[in-house]
Amino acid sequence: MASRCGRRWWRRHQGIQFTKIPVNLEFSVSEATVVTELRPPVALTIAGSDSGGGAGIQADLRTFAFQRVHGTAALTCVTAQNTLGVSRVDALPPEAVAAQIEAVVGDIGVQGIKTGMLLNQEIVQEVAHQVERLGLNPLVVDPVMVSRTGAKLLAEEAIVAIRERLIPLAQVLTPNRYEAQILSGLELHSLEDMKAAAERIGYQGSPAVLVKGGGMPGELQGVDVWFDGQRLEVLKTERIPTRHTHGTGCTLSAAIAAQLAWGKEPFEAVQQAKLYVTEALRHPLAIGAGQGPVGHFYPLLG
Ligand SMILES: Nc1ncnc2c1ncn2[C@@H]1O[C@H](COP(=O)(O)OP(=O)(O)O)[C@@H](O)[C@H]1O
Numbered sequence: 001m002a003s004r005c006g007r008r009w010w011r012r013h014q015g016i017q018f019t020k021i022p023v024n025l026e027f028s029v030s031e032a033t034v035v036t037e038l039r040p041p042v043a044l045t046i047a048g049s050d051s052g053g054g055a056g057i058q059a060d061l062r063t064f065a066f067q068r069v070h071g072t073a074a075l076t077c078v079t080a081q082n083t084l085g086v087s088r089v090d091a092l093p094p095e096a097v098a099a100q101i102e103a104v105v106g107d108i109g110v111q112g113i114k115t116g117m118l119l120n121q122e123i124v125q126e127v128a129h130q131v132e133r134l135g136l137n138p139l140v141v142d143p144v145m146v147s148r149t150g151a152k153l154l155a156e157e158a159i160v161a162i163r164e165r166l167i168p169l170a171q172v173l174t175p176n177r178y179e180a181q182i183l184s185g186l187e188l189h190s191l192e193d194m195k196a197a198a199e200r201i202g203y204q205g206s207p208a209v210l211v212k213g214g215g216m217p218g219e220l221q222g223v224d225v226w227f228d229g230q231r232l233e234v235l236k237t238e239r240i241p242t243r244h245t246h247g248t249g250c251t252l253s254a255a256i257a258a259q260l261a262w263g264k265e266p267f268e269a270v271q272q273a274k275l276y277v278t279e280a281l282r283h284p285l286a287i288g289a290g291q292g293p294v295g296h297f298y299p300l301l302g
């Protein structure tokens with residue numbers, strides 16, 4: 001087959017330009033071939049699969065890649081999901097979740113971990129047990145409870161387990177409006193409410209809390225509140241006017257875990273992660289009939 005090395009071509013799809021990376025299809029081994037071995041940081045996501053590719057494990061692994069971190073994954077459940085909603089969820093046995101974590105940690109090692117959709121109490125308890133047993137840190141806990149499309153992603157009784165078993169192990173906790181209301185017992189309507197919730201959750205035993213504003217009204221949609229026991233900071237970006245916000249929380253928490261894996265301090269990791277999710281929101285994917293995902297690969301666009 002003829003070599004295509006050096007040839008570039010463009011594919012146009014709904015106004016987006018993709019650059020095809022030139023691939024040399026003629027395989028030949030020569031002494032001049034140079035192999036560059038990389039030793040990237042490794043991050044682990046413990047989360048659910050989203051068949052639509054917008055949230056969950058799929059969003060996490062793409063985010064890890066764009067933060068130049070090798071992504072590993074322990075699946076907790078499989079959702080049948082698209083831009084319109086979730087039609088079915090199948091849980092994995094807690095032992096299967098534990099085995100995946102052990103396999104990754106025992107051989108490859110991880111420098112940053114995040115949890116996403118954990119689905120039920122048994123899985124939450126098993127994950128907390130493994131995090132403790134294997135001394136996994138730094139840990140980002142995204143306490144996923146309900147999807148953007150309104151589907152319940154966590155059993156009611158698992159909320160207590162998240163609060164009592166998992167949150168105390170986290171370096172960073174990232175509740176959205178709905179989750180912050182449950183964890184703080186406060187209603188969130190304003191920036192002052194977000195600050196009060198962050199403090200209340202923080203004083204319950206989380207080293208650092210980021211209350212996310214995606215579900216807040218109006219201009220608060222780009223605003224998050226950070227509290228680490230000392231600093232109360234407001235992270236503000238402009239509101240991006242798009243309905244394609246599927247996977248924002250997963251992307252943010254995965255990017256924080258990746259930045260922590262690079263050795264960043266938690267607050268700096270959060271700032272970097274927010275920049276990434278904001279740009280991904282600025283390049284959303286208008287796919288499907290409902291709420292499309294954020295555009296993780298915007299850095300590749302010309
Ligand atoms: N329309 C928007 N404009 C700007 N930032 C947004 C918007 N929606 C969400 N975000 C940001 O995306 C991140 C994820 O937040 P959020 O959407 O609340 O999480 P979740 O997906 O868990 O509900 C936060 O940093 C939030 O401020």
Ligand SMILES: Cc1ncc(COP(=O)(O)O)c(N)n1
Nearest residue numbers: 048055056117147148246247
């Ligand atoms: C497997 C899985 N994990 C997490 C979410 C939450 O993401 P979002 O709040 O953007 O719907 C989801 N919908 N599916």
